[in-house]
Amino acid sequence: MMVADVIFYLFATVTVLSALGVVGARNPVHSVLFLVLAFFSTAGLFVLMGAEFLAAILVMVYMGAVAILFLFVVMMLDVDFSMLRRESVRYLPMGFVVGAVMLAELGLMMAHHPGEGLHLGLDNTDNTLAIGQALYTRFLYPFEVASLILLVALIGAVALTHRERKRVHRQDISTQLARTKEDAVELRKVASGEGA
Numbered sequence: 001m002m003v004a005d006v007i008f009y010l011f012a013t014v015t016v017l018s019a020l021g022v023v024g025a026r027n028p029v030h031s032v033l034f035l036v037l038a039f040f041s042t043a044g045l046f047v048l049m050g051a052e053f054l055a056a057i058l059v060m061v062y063m064g065a066v067a068i069l070f071l072f073v074v075m076m077l078d079v080d081f082s083m084l085r086r087e088s089v090r091y092l093p094m095g096f097v098v099g100a101v102m103l104a105e106l107g108l109m110m111a112h113h114p115g116e117g118l119h120l121g122l123d124n125t126d127n128t129l130a131i132g133q134a135l136y137t138r139f140l141y142p143f144e145v146a147s148l149i150l151l152v153a154l155i156g157a158v159a160l161t162h163r164e165r166k167r168v169h170r171q172d173i174s175t176q177l178a179r180t181k182e183d184a185v186e187l188r189k190v191a192s193g194e195g196a
Contacts (some may be wrong), residue, residue, distance in 0.1 A: 008048055016040035020091045032070045053127045 018041060023036035039062045046055035135143050 004048060008045065011041045011048070015045065035070065036063055051127060053131060062171040 015038055016033045018038040020030045022038060025031040025034060039058055043055040043058040043063075046052070046058060
């Protein structure tokens with residue numbers, strides 16, 4: 001067995017175990033930390049495949065930004081995780097069905113195309129140039145659709161988590177614009193030597 005095979009199995013095992021840790025950890029902060037480990041192990045697998053650009057993007061974008069953002073959101077939100085855990089038992093059968101379907105599709109794909117990796121149709125080019133040419137020429141419309149889906153998901157997440165807080169003084173633009181001089185200013189005649 002070659003050294004590359006040993007490294008591959010090591011990274012693959014750590015990736016699978018950390019992914020199971022993301023799903024199975026009781027503490028959400030531990031889940032995010034397992035997610036960081038899964039990203040790092042996946043970046044190692046990308047390096048073994050010769051996709052250094054994807055590995056660097058995975059480390060910089062996902063580990064450096066997305067996972068840390070998840071960590072801050074989990075730590076800042078006041079979520080009753082015990083109630084969520086009790087409710088999640090209802091969705092386990094459907095989750096197993098979806099997982100089984102995805103595994104079956106993956107097995108069919110591997111059986112139909114054995115030994116074939118992702119081929120972008122570009123030869124004699126470096127990694128970054130090949131990804132850029134493929135994304136912005138052949139896959140431009142799916143790339144734009146994916147960005148629109150992410151934008152809609154971002155707007156939906158903001159709309160779902162936005163809630164009115166009590167004891168917070170908010171600005172009401174329409175009330176401010178409808179205010180007249182009579183509502184804002186009161187003139188009193190104060191006699192000399194007396195207070196208001």
